[in-house]
Amino acid sequence: MTILKIILLLNFFLTSQAEKDEELYIRINQLGYLPEDSKIAVLFSHNTKPETIQLIQSRSDKLIKEIKPKRMEKENWGGFQYWEADFSEVREEGEYFLQSKRSKTKSPVFKIGNNAFSNHQETLLEFMRQQRCGYNPTLDMVCHQKDGRAFFGPMPDSTFVDLSGGWHDAGDQLKYLITSSYATAHMLMAYKMYPDRFEDKVNALGQAMPNGIPDILDEAKWGLDWIHKMHPAPDQLFHQVADDRDHRGFKIPNKDNSDYGWGENSYRVGYFATGRPQGLMQYQSEATGIANLAGRSAAAMALAAKIWEEDLNDPVFAEKCKKAALSLYALGREKEGYQQGNSYSAPYRYNEETWADDMEWAAAELYKLTGEAKYLDQAKHYALMSNTEDSWTVRDSAAHYQLYPFINMGHYSLHEVADEDFKKTLEGYYLDGIKYTLARAERNPFHIGIPFIWCSNNLLTSLVTQVILYEKMSGDKSFEPFLTAQRDWLFGRNPWGTSMFTGIPEDGEYPVEVHTSTYVLLGMEVPGGLVDGPISRYIYNNLIGLTLHNTDKFERVQNERVVYHDDVGDYSTNEPTMDGTAGAILMMTHFSGKR
Incomplete structure (x- = not known):
């Protein structure tokens, strides 16, 4: 391998690692919140510098609130830094999303209102x-x-x-x-x-x-x-x-x-x-x-x-x-x-x-x-x-x-x-x-x-x-x-x-490749099923017959404490x-x- 190729590969690795370190993840309830609910998003990143978070009204792109995230001193899952963004005071019904002010990382759109849970x-x-x-x-x-x-x-x-x-x-x-x-x-x-x-x-x-x-x-x-x-x-x-x-x-x-x-x-x-x-x-x-x-x-x-x-x-x-x-x-x-x-x-x-x-x-x-x-x-x-x-x-x-x-x-x-x-x-x-x-x-x-x-x-x-x-x-x-x-x-x-219920919310992130015959043999996605859910990595590593069928789409956010896979082969978390x-x-x- 030439020196030039080595330098290019090294630059690629360093760039990819830097991008990974800069990635910000915003986690909210995708369905939304009742007006009187506590409304606290969890943010995490490998970067040690928090970003200001903006609450945006989705239809008008109107800025509703800027939030300074609060650092959490908790168990360190996955080597990430964790913050929380509290917007509980916002009670006006509507559709919103959270966005980081600098990197423009966005959360899914969610509702605030008495019908947020939509008769599910x-x-x-x-x-x-x-x-x-x-x-x-x-x-x-x-x-x-x-x-x-x-x-x-x-x-x-x-x-x-x-x-x-x-x-x-x-x-x-x-x-x-x-x-x-x-x-x-x-x-x-x-x-x-x-x-x-x-x-x-x-x-x-x-x-x-x-x-x-x-x-x-x-x-x-x-x-x-x-x-x-x-x-x-x-x-x-x-x-x-x-x-x-x-x-x-x-x-x-x-x-x-x-x-x-x-x-x-x-x-x-x-x-x-x-x-x-x-x-x-x-x-x-x-x-x-x-x-x-x-x-x-x-x-x-x-x-x-x-x-x-x-x-x-x-x-x-x-x-x-x-x-x-x-x-x-x-x-x-x-x-x-x-x-x-x-x-x-x-x-x-x-x-x-x-x-x-x-x-x-x-x-x-x-x-x-x-x-x-x-x-x-x-x-x-x-x-x-x-x-x-x-x-x-x-x-x-x-x-x-x-x-x-x-x-x-x-x-x-x-x-x-x-x-x-x-x-x-x-x-x-x-x-x-x-x-x-x-x-x-x-x-x-x-x-x-x-x-x-x-x-x-x-x-x-x-x-x-x-x-x-x-x-x-x-x-x-x-x-x-x-x-x-x-x-x-x-x-x-x-x-x-991800939601832990199949098909909820309809346009959100939810379990698809579930451990069921209807999905595997017929390709049917039947909404409303609660999957087993995350399991401690120790238990997961000691179960019989677990084999992932696909590349783990959650690989970047997995941690040493608990594991979850949206994969047919994981009967322990996705059935x-x-x-x-x-x-x-x-x-x-x-x-x-x-x-």
Whole structure:
């Protein structure tokens, strides 16, 4: 190589490095902000000199405000310098962008206004309909009508029991009562809290025609109908259909190549909830009872009984749900403890180890449904058992789904009917978790309070929901800046500048190359799905079978702490999940209109 070529290459390298050092990244909530929200952008660069930031009205290019960024002395993610730009005082509705005064680096355009969140709870329901098993309205086809063949139940192994319906869990096609019971109950709670914020655009099958029922209730009923099937008799409960034999590559649901012993695209195993460890191969689940599943399912049924009786004037279905709520709760009382998910040939499973929170929720809802004092007493008993220690919010790590659900909705439900002293106790449980996560958040530049374990976005939406519920319970609004920072991470105020929901916002940066068959095989981009989210680099480096398919478009902003990829090959951070999406609906609904 000639000296001239060496000099040219050196100059190129030095120029590229200098340009990289000068790059400024501006991170905001791409959807925008409600007028009264805290509005704080995060800026980062390798350059140590901050630039003045301008807030510009996008349509007129009018300068609204100049902001001197404030240096943040936080954990140093990726070797960057970090600043924040606060424009909270701006409340005038409109569309804006941030721009650096010298280099003219621009943020995406965002809204300030009461409609900034644009009714996106309906977008999340669109993704939920894509996850339906049985008739799938997104794909207009029918799948898995032979679910399933029972194992571990009182009937002989391989006996057929109709367990069709429900939702596929994520990019795979397993079905779990663990996640489906929570998704169903969460949607019903969201409707109960915000009954006037849901549209009616589809029928019960998810087809584009109104039926006089809010779409969130159509979706919740899809889950309720499946729970009824999983609870075929008062003393019987199934908890899972299929297992990791499903994981044979990407596939369209009605062409399922998995084989459970009866040929491909045929019968699948249905696991009966016994309250004891289970497994058909070397990997055995842990179990001490079934109250986690029975309790959550009972809460969903009790909520449904009131809604279908009082709001939908359907006493027949309401009575069916009431009977199921009572028998499910009785099962939970009989077999207190938890049942985990089952695996077949891989070590990964849902490791839930909590259950008192679910029984608290069920007992509180049954008290509201029946008025019987024993349920109120039992709800308080279970609340004291679950307290703060069952929550991930006061821990620095947890196993996969160990402390599920990621928020104790029972505390909020019970608070509505508890005496004043016990109300304070319940508020204190939520407050303990908020304070612990706030202390963690104060260490990092994005002010995020969660541990970056697998499905971190589920933790984040649950933390946002917990602060919302705490505000409603206590009237204490002092954590609003913390709440807003957690929410804004999900829509772009993060190192990668991306939303964590597919298709939201429509013209923004969001997950596209998601770990789903519909994208890989059909090229479909279904909006509204919440992806698993960023994970600690340590966990990422120790997972099996992760291979990126493309060059990392976020390479320049990756860091040593947490990693995220918009890549089909990264099932750990870029797989949208059914329960994660459902668990974000209350949060999204809360921000969708004036509070």
